[in-house]
Amino acid sequence: MTAPDVERAAGPGSLDPLFDPRSVAVVGASDNPEKWGYWLASGALTGRHRRAVHLVNRRGGALDGTPFLPDLAALPSAPDHVVVAVPAAHVRTVVADGLAAGARCFTVITSGGAGADEERALASLVTGHGARLLGPNCMGVVDTTAELRLSWGDFQAGQVGLVSQSGNLALEIGRLLARAGQGFSRFVSLGNQRDIDAADALEALIHHEPTKVVAAYVEDFRDGRRLARALAAAHAAGKPVLLLTLGRSEASGRAAASHTGALVSARATVEAVCRDAGALLLDSAGEVVDTALCLLAGAGTHRRGADARRSRVAVVGDSGGQGALAADAFAARGLDVPALSEPTRAAVAARLPAGAGCGNPVDLAGAGEADLDTYARIARTLLCSGEAEAVVLTGYFGDYASANPAQEQHECAVAARLADAAGESGRTLLVHTMARDTAALTILRERGIPVYERIENAATALAGTVRVRTTTPVPPADGQPPAAEPPVTDGGYRTVRAMLRGYGLTFPDAEFVRDADDAVRAARRIGHPVVLKAMGLAHKTEAGGVALGLRDEPALRAAFAVMHAVTGAAEYAVEAMATPPDAVELIAGVRRDPAFGPVLMAGIGGVRAELLGDVVLALAPVTPEHARDLLRSLRHAPLLAGWRGAPAVDLDAAAHALCALARAAVDHPELAELEVNPLLVHPGGALALDAHAVLAPDAHTLPAPTERPRT
Template identity: 75%
Template sequence: MSLDALFDPRSVAVVGASADPAKWGYWLASGALAGRARRTVHLVNRRGGGLDGVPFLPGIGALPTAPEHVVVAVPPRQVRPVVVEGLAAGARCFTVITSGGADPAEERELAALVTAHGGRLLGPNCMGVVDTTTELRLSWGDFPAGSVGLVSQSGNLALEIGRLLARAGQGFSRFVSLGNQRDIDAADALDALIAHEATRVVAAYVEDFRDGRRLARTLAAAHAAGKPVLLLTLGRSEASGRAAASHTGALVSARSVVAAVCRDTGAALVESAGELVDTAVLLAARHRRDRTHPGPRPEDHGHAPTPPLRVAVVGDSGGQGALAADAFVARGLDVPLLTEATRAAVSAHLPSRAGSGNPVDLAGAGEADLRNYAHVTRALLDGGDTDATVLTGYFGDYATANPEQADQECEVARALGAAARESGRTLVVHTMARDTPALTVLRGCGVPVYERIEQAATALAHTARLDRTVPQPPPALPSRPSGRGAPLAADGGYETVRALLAGHGLDFPAAAFVTTADEAAEAALLRVGYPLALKAMGLAHKTEAGGVALGVADEAGLRAAFARMRTATGAGRFVVEAMAAHPHAVELIAGVRYDPAFGPVAMVGLGGVTAELLADTALALAPLTPSRARALLLSLRHAPLLTGWRGAPPVDLDAAADALCALSRAAVAHPELAEVEVNPLLVHPGGAVALDAHGVPA
């Protein structure tokens, strides 16, 4: 259902309006009145009174015309009667500020009542909604106008972001406080921002992802629409007994899942409000242009590496230029040596002692003539050697010490803006100045200005990743689990999980499950052969518990190992399994874990007993496709071990990818297992074979 009545209603009624600036009702009422040139505004307070010449009416029923949007700021026990009265009057949208009093079931019933009448509900327990493009201000606090749309589950965080944006010369196009999300949720609000022409950058602070896959589809749609999304969330991870039951549980945190979703959908996961604002300012200021080096899809061209963003650095201090270069390289950007042609163009404006390789040191040329800042910067932008140029140092502060330079410094600032605009490339300024006329000119020309070089570096790094992402909408899940073999998987043990995974196409060595030493010896003789592996069943971490014996060469060794293992573990059931020894093999860990918001999440990493120590993993929503699985394998830090390290032959990546797909298919079909893990998955030049498997019942 449309959210037009939320952002641009024809009429608004504030129920709980107040003339007391210490109360929420005052700020809601005064904000609503600020837009009365565009819409009809009604103020309701049963005790009477008025604000700014507008009288308070006793109830919605007393209004001369029906309100389209009702803002509810009354005590909890009065919320439902107000909503009922509003629905009877024909209201289409309710923003419920009120918090406390109602339990979740009552809030859900309230939302169901509204939606059953074709309406929408924002909240309860929210801070309101703002649309600066429609003169709608139904919230407490100041919301500067700009081109950043924000969806937030924290009101105070929104206020902080607003103040930081204002200091950077930016502001909000829209702001939506989600509250308890009983009807309008993060995905709804983000969809509305994507469709909003005045919103150029979408920002979100989300704690509760609800239907994570739906939100992921929204993030991918935003990227496809050219609306970059910056996501801020909590860093919490689940610390439960289930997490300790497997390596997968320890390696897949809630935040790591969100990071994987952002990577695949083309959103940027940021670490703080400041980082969000720094990146939003750069994204909002960029002139519309074709993306530079968008990069291939991960599955194209053998997963060719995406070229990093190339940055030219120019400054009036050699030290600052060098530190800036370090900051960019540390964040994955490239500071390349300039071509001879560009160096010649730059050197024409520099003293002979100046360095022009990148970083470029003005070496006093700026002090000699402020126009050299613009001349050198234009040469770098027009040269085409780099995608972005960063001017670092003192520019913007000359007029502070010498007011007579104010006009010239502003003139140079305009020239810098023109150089960026005409080149179609990104220009960023880092300066020790603050709030000077020249900086105002720069911001007005669409040039982002930062006080610290790390702000500029982080913003450029996020922007580069966004530009180079080819979004992948989340894979669809079956409408209902197949249920095939569900009772078989219920205990999560190796025997049952092995059968489940083998049924979906995963290879295992020949094996027999036994309870006695005689059965083990018979299985070795007739079915498995020597050398073999003996494993105790019922243990999550067999090696640490003494439940694994490898390379058993004969019957005597088997019986001795069996006796030791039974004493050490107390196990009642064992598996005799053929040894899988392959030259140039690499041990991986592969697993799928059900996330409460995003559903099944596939994980692959370097495996064996060092899986948690190395923590070299890659995640994606399941089920996987072969190309996606292959891309995950090649994204590991230790991927060179798979592609042929120091002359070794490469492993069979297709077989490894097929094994990951089989595991993910099985996990999706069996939601009765909260986690499914294979560790190790032995990949080698001839294929892939699973050597152990484990499940955790939901």
């Protein structure tokens, strides 16, 4: 059957030819099931009632009654989408032939050439003709709603859209979904992302109505800012994104030139992006599938308001031990397992034998075994009580027919009533069972009830679901472009301090000197006590480059002599000693991430910054409101609000300092890192006591100024 003649509405760069082309040509088709070309060709043929399918192999042959054509020039009409599965040396020729034939999209399974330069040239060739390229080096694309199957493997249809840089991971997720009664709406294998990238694919899934949950495995974030916007757009559209990436074991900060470099890892940056965009960063394929099932069941959508994150859970168990362990698992993940009200306890007790546990968790005490209908009665009571957003049934249900086949019909009927109760109540039911693949569990899965073999998996899935459903994404700061500021030419305190003062950060009075006599004269002008700092050191305290509280000339001279002997520094700062009462030391820094650009870090600072590791991240720039929220989210935030009777610090001043630092980093792309440590925040304001920068490797360095700044 030929493709319809109706022209689809597709703007420039549209991915319609990728997901629902009018015609497909598979170049490198094969009739050998051991070849990639066989799977691509046979998959394409499953949609031939919907679109024209052409199979190309210069050696000839046929598959399922469709003859192989010698080349793209032999096609009777222009191919909309060309799949390239030929040796790498022939890829460019095939793509050129496809462009000449009028193709609008290419999926390149094989490598696009001998290296990155050849792949980029291939992408330029394709996009220069107004077409799109998926890959090279990808596993293909599947759209079950459009009956498009251009990939290795068999993917069950469902409601999960997957974007992945790993083919095998996609197969694993697909099989786990299939076992749970779910599958893919779309699957996009990104390959080397020379044109179509993760953000493109995510944006397409946002507008794809059959896709209800989006999963993504991304290693190379490329334009991280654009991807972050796509994640936020998905959340706004009600399409939760579950993200997997690498980097949990990355020791990226060991050789960093600043505290910021040690505290801002690639993984932590992605975590911050997901938090602010409303996406969920997970750790395994199993977690993705478990959470997707929970999301598709509607979990986390019932409660709003200040306590939404403490979503309430009611637990029903076959035994006291299982119920108690389940309650612990959910509570440990931040979910609320509240005591039931007296009316609900009474309603539960009326359906259970004397001595059964009627609180939360509910212990059936053998009542389920005596009468399977008890499961449905108790679950319905709790689902309709209004006292829990989710009810968890944990234990033996689903396995009765395994031991006694005569119970299968009854157990299946109870499974249907459990699903009815969940649907009618508008609440979420999760089932944890020791059974596997029984008829009753099949009914539950077909009705959209998530079934888990391990209670910890159910708890993690529900907690993640509640988190993503109740997150309010943080709108990004305005897209104001970098200001045309003179470049910073060195990362020393003197230069960075002068630059940051221009952005509104406050520093103590200081002068820069080269010998002890100059230091003494500077101290007289500033007033004792003073601080002496050696310049040119990234970690001054550890290197013996800081002396505090020098109260007179002899103390200053003695400190200078020791410091000069230890550090050999050529320049020193003499600075007013700042000791505001009730102050808290923070660290604030910005590190330029290769994918996401400048990333702001704030946390508890001073010499213990790396020991405590209490930091939060966000893409720079930030708004004052976002900066305040970041500070409030620190583990040690109570220190800022007033601890044990101390007055609260000036959080607005601290937020202003973070905004200024972030803006400075945006305006100075020549800086790879920029840091203030410590930032002393106190009830009367915020004071930067030290600053440091690291120039980017490609920064254009100018000679440092020789004139000493006046104070």
